[in-house]
Amino acid sequence: MDELYLDNIDEFVNDHDKIVTYKWLSLTLGIHVNTAKQMLFHYLDHKRKESSAQLHATYLVSGKFVDNGQTSHKVSVVREEQLEDVKAKMSLIVSVHVYSVQKALLKDSGPLYSVDYDAVKDNLKNCSKYSAIRCATAVPMSSLELQQAREMHRPPSPEPENKKPAMNGNGILASKPSAKPAKGIMGMFANKSTPKNQDSGREIKSEQKEDAPVVDAPKSRPAAKANPMMNFFGSQPAKKPEKNVKEEEAAQSSSTAAEKQRRSPQPEQKRGDVVAEPQKNTKNDSRSKNKRIEDSDSEEDKMEKKKRRRIKLPEPDSSDEDVIPDSPPQMETREASPSPKKEVEAVTHSYQGNSDGKIRKRRRVLKSRTFVDEEGCIVTEKGYESESYSETEDDFQPTKQALRDPFKASSSKDDEKKSQKKSSASANKGTKQASIMGFFQKK
Amino acid sequence: MFSDLSAQKEGSSLLCRPASEDQGPAVFERTSLAYSPSSERYGVGERSFSRQYAHIYAARLMQMRPLLSERAKEKWGSDVLIRKLCDLETGEQCCIVGTLFKRMELQPSILKEITHKKMKLPHNLLPQPARAKYISETDELILEDELQRIKLEGKIDKNKCVTGSVIAIYGAERNDGKFTVEDFCTADLPLQTARPSLSSDRFVLLASGLGLGSSRADSMLGLQLLVDMVTGQLGDLGEQSGAATISRVLLAGNLLSQSTQDKDASTKAKYLTKKTQAGSVEAIRLLDELLLQLVASVPVDVMPGQYDPTNYTLPQQPLHRCMFPLSSVYPTLQLASNPYQADIDGVRFLGTSGQNVCDIQRYSSMDSHVEILEETLRLRHLAPTAPDTLGCYPFYLKDPFILEECPHVYFSGNAPAFESKHIKGPDGQEVLLVTVPEFSSTQTACLINLRTLHCEPVSFSAFSADEDEESEMNISH
Numbered sequence: 001m002d003e004l005y006l007d008n009i010d011e012f013v014n015d016h017d018k019i020v021t022y023k024w025l026s027l028t029l030g031i032h033v034n035t036a037k038q039m040l041f042h043y044l045d046h047k048r049k050e051s052s053a054q055l056h057a058t059y060l061v062s063g064k065f066v067d068n069g070q071t072s073h074k075v076s077v078v079r080e081e082q083l084e085d086v087k088a089k090m091s092l093i094v095s096v097h098v099y100s101v102q103k104a105l106l107k108d109s110g111p112l113y114s115v116d117y118d119a120v121k122d123n124l125k126n127c128s129k130y131s132a133i134r135c136a137t138a139v140p141m142s143s144l145e146l147q148q149a150r151e152m153h154r155p156p157s158p159e160p161e162n163k164k165p166a167m168n169g170n171g172i173l174a175s176k177p178s179a180k181p182a183k184g185i186m187g188m189f190a191n192k193s194t195p196k197n198q199d200s201g202r203e204i205k206s207e208q209k210e211d212a213p214v215v216d217a218p219k220s221r222p223a224a225k226a227n228p229m230m231n232f233f234g235s236q237p238a239k240k241p242e243k244n245v246k247e248e249e250a251a252q253s254s255s256t257a258a259e260k261q262r263r264s265p266q267p268e269q270k271r272g273d274v275v276a277e278p279q280k281n282t283k284n285d286s287r288s289k290n291k292r293i294e295d296s297d298s299e300e301d302k303m304e305k306k307k308r309r310r311i312k313l314p315e316p317d318s319s320d321e322d323v324i325p326d327s328p329p330q331m332e333t334r335e336a337s338p339s340p341k342k343e344v345e346a347v348t349h350s351y352q353g354n355s356d357g358k359i360r361k362r363r364r365v366l367k368s369r370t371f372v373d374e375e376g377c378i379v380t381e382k383g384y385e386s387e388s389y390s391e392t393e394d395d396f397q398p399t400k401q402a403l404r405d406p407f408k409a410s411s412s413k414d415d416e417k418k419s420q421k422k423s424s425a426s427a428n429k430g431t432k433q434a435s436i437m438g439f440f441q442k443k
Numbered sequence: 444m445f446s447d448l449s450a451q452k453e454g455s456s457l458l459c460r461p462a463s464e465d466q467g468p469a470v471f472e473r474t475s476l477a478y479s480p481s482s483e484r485y486g487v488g489e490r491s492f493s494r495q496y497a498h499i500y501a502a503r504l505m506q507m508r509p510l511l512s513e514r515a516k517e518k519w520g521s522d523v524l525i526r527k528l529c530d531l532e533t534g535e536q537c538c539i540v541g542t543l544f545k546r547m548e549l550q551p552s553i554l555k556e557i558t559h560k561k562m563k564l565p566h567n568l569l570p571q572p573a574r575a576k577y578i579s580e581t582d583e584l585i586l587e588d589e590l591q592r593i594k595l596e597g598k599i600d601k602n603k604c605v606t607g608s609v610i611a612i613y614g615a616e617r618n619d620g621k622f623t624v625e626d627f628c629t630a631d632l633p634l635q636t637a638r639p640s641l642s643s644d645r646f647v648l649l650a651s652g653l654g655l656g657s658s659r660a661d662s663m664l665g666l667q668l669l670v671d672m673v674t675g676q677l678g679d680l681g682e683q684s685g686a687a688t689i690s691r692v693l694l695a696g697n698l699l700s701q702s703t704q705d706k707d708a709s710t711k712a713k714y715l716t717k718k719t720q721a722g723s724v725e726a727i728r729l730l731d732e733l734l735l736q737l738v739a740s741v742p743v744d745v746m747p748g749q750y751d752p753t754n755y756t757l758p759q760q761p762l763h764r765c766m767f768p769l770s771s772v773y774p775t776l777q778l779a780s781n782p783y784q785a786d787i788d789g790v791r792f793l794g795t796s797g798q799n800v801c802d803i804q805r806y807s808s809m810d811s812h813v814e815i816l817e818e819t820l821r822l823r824h825l826a827p828t829a830p831d832t833l834g835c836y837p838f839y840l841k842d843p844f845i846l847e848e849c850p851h852v853y854f855s856g857n858a859p860a861f862e863s864k865h866i867k868g869p870d871g872q873e874v875l876l877v878t879v880p881e882f883s884s885t886q887t888a889c890l891i892n893l894r895t896l897h898c899e900p901v902s903f904s905a906f907s908a909d910e911d912e913e914s915e916m917n918i919s920h
Contacts, residue, residue, distance in 0.1 A: 023676060032470075033676045034683075041458050058906075062678055065902075073445045073890070075668055075677065076904040095679030097458060109905035113664040120736065124769065128739035132683040133675030135473035135740050140772040 005029065009043045013055065013103055019111055021100040024119040026130045033130050040098040058106065059083050060099040063090035077109055362388045445646060445685060445890050445899055471675065471687035473741060474645055476788040476893075478691065480744075484843040485758035485780040487836050496830045498839035500607075504542055504589065506845055507609040507823070510630045511540045515611040518628050523613070528591040531616050539622070540611045541588035543604050547806070549577040550832070577806055578602055586612060586622065597624035602808035603818075607827035630823035632868030635849035639789040641894040646689045647787060648673060648890055648901075651748065651796065651856030654883030655733070656726020657700030665886040665903040670733060672901075674740040689890070691787055692741050695856030695879050696748020696796025699726045704750050723752055727766050734770040742775040746783050748796035748857060756834040757798065757826060758782060758843065782825055784850070790893050793846070794854035799826035800878075801857075802833040812878040813862040816855055820846070820866070820874065850874060852891060857881050861889060863898040 829835035858878035
């Protein structure tokens with residue numbers, strides 16, 4: 001048995017014409033590295049005594065080296081011929097051992113690297129198994145532990161959102177974005193089909209944590225943050241971006257709104273959130289387009305436009321009707337999920353409830369008016385009109401109406417919500433290229 | 444010295460036959476140390492870029508003014524007049540505290556670039572070619588405080604000063620409105636907590652500039668030798684037991700090579716680049732595999748650098764865990780920010796990946812990295828040129844680059860050569876300054892002995908075909 005390895009090495013070197021490095025041998029035979037080095041030496045010795053075999057070896061020399069008064073520890077791989085030379089140059093030799101044995105004379109040490117690289121690559125899991133050093137803490141964490149470590153990052157981070165940023169405005173949120181986008185992005189990488197469920201699953205869990213009042217806030221963050229990442233992955237089904245709108249709007253709610261999120265999550269909300277998750281992906285596509293085109297807009301306009309734009313998008317999905325929750329839970333969901341925009345936007349809108357606290361504003365909106373002119377022809381004209389709207393309305397009812405009649409001209413107050421959607425659509429049309437989603441709007 | 448430590452074990456050499464079965468192979472335990480990271484101040488949570496950069500300077504001056512007033516009193520007597528610029532009187536000897544601004548002709552300015560484009564000058568007539576140094580004879584030094592600024596002249600070496608440093612100046616204002624400098628002082632080193640004395644030798648390995656993913660692969664074997672040595676596979680028993688005393692590895696930036704940053708990808712047409720993968724993808728995979736080998740055996744701290752896939756502005760955030768699927772399962776992998784601060788066994792480490800030092804090198808006459816390191820320490824500021832010429836996040840409440848506590852080891856990565864220096868502070872502080880060389884070009888890393896605070900370079904080499912032609916004299920490197 002002791003001599004068996006000699007034959008093994010012989011086979012590798014002579015028959016397979018391999019370069020046998022100590023590391024390769026150790027990983028292949030499953031032995032300690034030092035044993036492998038000794039085996040190589042023995043083999044070399046044995047072969048040379050036996051027959052004048054054409055074998056070449058490289059050695060590893062390490063030791064103290066003085067160069068211009070600077071002492072350094074030098075580790076080098078040298079050919080057999082250079083061994084004595086290099087040994088002489090060192091002031092103190094620490095170790096010498098056989099590095100590799102091969103049939104051909106190596107001019108360059110490049111192949112040594114590739115041999116080791118391949119060996120390690122094939123044995124990535126136990127590359128340190130045969131080394132001479134054990135590290136007690138270097139034990140891979142199980143997936144449960146990993147999850148726990150990530151969960152630990154998240155709950156502390158929502159807390160600081162309620163406090164004023166103590167430092168620099170970059171504040172204590174340090175761990176938060178790293179953990180949350182990590183979670184969201186990790187989810188995306190793990191499995192494209194299920195990440196949303198995972199995310200929502202986790203977030204539903206976290207919603208139930210009483211001590212994380214703003215937990216809903218971070219919830220959409222990972223997904224929201226993950227959205228730009230998802231852009232690179234391209235085709236995500238464009239479903240239910242309207243929930244995204246809610247979340248976008250929620251982004252505009254201030255931290256006072258965050259207080260409201262403390263309301264215990266209700267089942268509808270959960271459902272809404274589950275639905276919300278997949279929609280976040282679609283938000284990306286339009287959002288990325290928006291970002292490119294609307295660079296010069298102010299943040300607020302951007303937010304509003306995006307909000308409006310999103311509302312237009314979910315027309316094709318008929319299942320929307322089923323899962324659209326009632327307005328109160330919707331509002332909560334909206335409040336519940338500030339997107340990263342929140343950090344950029346100085347939030348000024350206060351969001352106090354369903355029916356009060358709406359801020360009425362007037363703005364000029366591009367609208368199309370259809371009328372019959374003197375010749376009896378129906379003419380549709382686009383023009384700016386000022387209209388009043390409020391930030392905090394429900395989007396779903398108006399969305400539904402908007403679905404049916406996107407371009408009906410109307411400026412009455414009761415149709416305000418509808419027109420907000422329409423005007424948003426037309427405003428969008430007016431200011432930027434028609435989105436490909438325009439095909440779906442005509443329904 | 445590491446070599447001495449490793450060579451102590453006599454007897455067993457590996458140039459012998461393998462021992463019999465009952466003598467099990469030697470396995471050494473890695474020394475583990477108390478480690479506590481303290482880089483939280485460099486984490487940037489919410490990022491709002493809607494603020495102006497003026498706030499950083501205001502915060503900086505506000506924080507450093509009391510420190511400088513104290514130093515001024517120590518240096519020039521406690522009855523020295525410390526005046527604000529608006530209260531200056533001509534001819535009066537006094538001390539002023541403010542931020543330096545160096546007006547340089549050659550400093551790249553976006554306005555000049557735009558003017559050049561507007562005037563539609565030919566492209567080959569570059570208005571601002573990239574240079575190694577942007578200083579010139581016509582530079583002017585100006586001191587700014589909260590309200591005013593004043594030109595400086597006199598005994599102050601403008602070539603050594605950089606914009607953004609907060610100093611105290613002693614002199615008088617002349618009739619023509621310029622301030623004549625007679626002497627100046629900097630905030631100097633902050634206070635240092637005493638280093639605990641250790642009983643045994645323990646080492647921390649610093650390396651930077653691994654340069655993975657580059658087209659030149661010469662340094663890969665050297666890198667492999669480094670990993671093998673640290674993980675205890677390389678070397679004799681003595682060396683392996685020595686390597687077991689390496690308790691931590693710190694990778695200080697530029698893990699990826701500059702060639703992975705393919706600028707063309709953004710300007711090329713999409714149809715040309717659609718199927719091509721970014722160079723950094725493969726490089727990160729290589730890095731992950733390398734880190735896996737390391738983290739399975741030693742705790743590793745990874746700092747991002749200039750060419751790594753993280754944000755550009757300082758402070759650079761840690762590399763994301765999702766890029767390292769294989770190695771991030773190990774708790775020994777620590778992804779750190781740049782700048783980096785941590786307490787390793789009571790020894791405080793502080794350092795950057797070298798961007799701050801390179802920037803100062805460009806805008807001053809100083810060339811030696813270790814000299815620049817000392818200068819930043821004396822100025823009590825990691826990166827005085829941020830945000831002027833070095834990208835930085837617009838802080839507004841506090842400037843996190845101001846040193847509040849003096850480190851024991853202060854390093855910067857990606858230097859052209861290894862240098863180390865011990866300096867002493869006015870209150871008895873002792874700091875080891877280390878410039879970590881770029882591994883891809885020098886094949887050298889540094890080993891710091893925590894007990895003696897002495898740093899030793901470790902170099903790796905392999906043989907290649909051209910070495911035969913070299914004469915005897917040159918073989919050493």
